[in-house]
């Protein structure tokens with residue numbers, strides 16, 4: 420294990436008498452891609468369709484955790500880091516921890532997921548924040564002693580960071596796509612079909628209602644992948660989605676444009692959604708409307724999506740009053756899903772991580788009943804989920820935050836990438852249809868890897 424990886428895995432136990440000092444300054448808009456490309460790991464990026472964009476490099480503070488009590492450990496360490504904060508800047512730029520968690524609590528950072536602990540968040544040393552109101556540069560340090568001890572260092576680091584920013588191009592010319600030389604599904608179609616058939620049989624035997632089964636697509640590239648470039652292009656191709664990047668160590672990065680919010684907490688106001696069931700977009704408005712109608716009218720899809728909504732509502736009812744919105748169709752660039760917006764007002768103050776802990780994995784990522792579905796996933800899937808289908812996002816010192824679900828995602832570095840896609844399997848699923856349904860879910864990233872001239876084979 421090389422030093423940066425060891426550093427990523429170590430939980431930076433916050434020092435008892437440390438102070439978090441953070442200074443922000445409004446700057447001219449700058450290419451987030453160029454900023455990201457110029458920084459070493461750890462690197463993080465978060466962009467929500469709501470308009471908030473964050474990009475960070477280095478770590479003023481870092482917390483990591485593993486095992487069943489990983490959420491307790493995260494909340495405790497975060498409380499220590501945020502205990503003494505001296506921040507000067509608008510609310511948008513307040514210190515935030517960015518990162519995420521693995522799908523399973525007992526995840527081991529190995530293989531594809533080397534460098535990714537079961538939970539990892541960083542408070543970036545240098546960060547850019549963009550909202551409708553402007554763009555800011557922020558420098559933070561978490562050092563022993565009082566604020567007065569480090570204000571001078573932080574202010575001069577902010578001057579240096581601003582100078583470095585000035586030398587970045589406003590627009591960074593986009594490099595070419597790396598090109599794909601080979602792809603391999605794990606499992607390939609025949610094995611997937613057998614897995615789906617086996618799961619359907621288990622469901623029909625009784626007890627199990629739904630299992631989300633996924634597959635990994637290994638991609639060999641002709642050139643090294645430039646992830647900041649890919650993310651920038653995804654901004655234009657999937658504007659209705661989140662975009663995230665988590666690169667805890669110097670190695671591979673986990674990234675993607677997920678459409679699905681796990682949870683957003685602002686004060687006591689919670690927003691989430693049940694997203695499940697998929698149909699392609701049509702080539703014509705009529706065909707598109709037909710697909711949307713099939714989504715709304717399909718008994719199978721309606722049932723599957725209803726299970727997701729009911730479970731989320733039940734879980735949130737433990738915390739407050741829940742309102743279920745109207746079921747509708749969520750249209751993304753290359754796929755459409757059935758969606759129910761869900762809101763809640765909490766009875767008391769909660770940390771967003773507590774809601775993440777309660778909700779993850781939703782039946783849209785795991786299945787129902789949850790423990791049986793998870794056991795089936797573990798026994799069936801031929802790859803390590805790692806951080807796929809897991810919470811990725813941010814939280815602040817008040818416990819507010821927002822998390823997406825890490826789907827439509829991939830983990831990549833050098834000239835290799837592994838992309839992920841999964842589907843909810845229910846009693847009347849058809850293995851061939853489920854295979855076809857995986858394909859559009861890897862397209863957002865695949866389209867940015869394949870060279871314009873030639874598309875690689877995809878099965």
Ligand SMILES: C=C(O[C@@H]1C=C(C(=O)O)C=C[C@H]1O)C(=O)O
Pocket residue numbers: 631633679694695696697756783784808826827839840841842843844860
């Ligand atoms: C699991 C994924 O997507 C989920 C599964 C869906 C389905 O089964 O139709 C739809 C949306 C997502 O909640 C994925 O994209 O990998």
